[in-house]
Amino acid sequence: MRNNTTRLDHVVLWVADPVAAAAFYETAVGLEPVRVAEFAEGTAAFPSVRVNEETIIDLAPRGFAEQMRMLPGSADSAGHPVNHVCLSLPAADFDALKSRLEEHGVPVSGIDHGLSGARGDATRSFYFRDLDGNVFEARHYDD
Incomplete structure (x- = not known):
């Protein structure tokens, strides 16, 4: 790297x-x-x-x-699709996040193993949506 x-x-x-x-x-x-x-x-x-x-x-x-004026066409970015944002956490925080989301009634995906990311293959990961439908992945790596 x-x-x-x-x-x-x-x-x-x-x-x-x-x-x-x-x-x-x-x-x-x-x-x-x-x-x-x-x-x-x-x-x-x-x-x-x-x-x-x-x-x-x-x-x-x-x-x-x-009001977006930094670049021509910037105003068109509202609602522009982003596939997902990934949060990388330590294993204990990963488990706590999954539990907290479930306690708040937020649907979460199943657990995936070995998905590739910035630090290599993740040990575990799952996905969830926020209130506006933005998709997040949560993952952790073995350290």
Whole structure:
């Protein structure tokens, strides 16, 4: 593997209700909410949830798409299909996430073994959807 200092900073998901989405990610997925109060007060454009110290998921309201001006055609990205986002966790956190999702009534797929990813073949993985239908994979590797 190449020694590379590039990191994934953030992923932006279009959501119907950013506050509800942040609550889902906090309670069902176990991610730390960021700027939710500021969003509710109107001082932040959108809230986020923290995946780790280097990576967040931004929860952008779909109505915000019309304001997207960074690139011609950016507004058309609202609702653009993304196949899935993958979260890699330690084995105990993987098991805890699956249990927490099931406790919150979130359907999860069966367990897959050996799916290839950034660190090689995963020991176990499963899939679930968030409130807006975005698909997530959760996986862990043997360390």
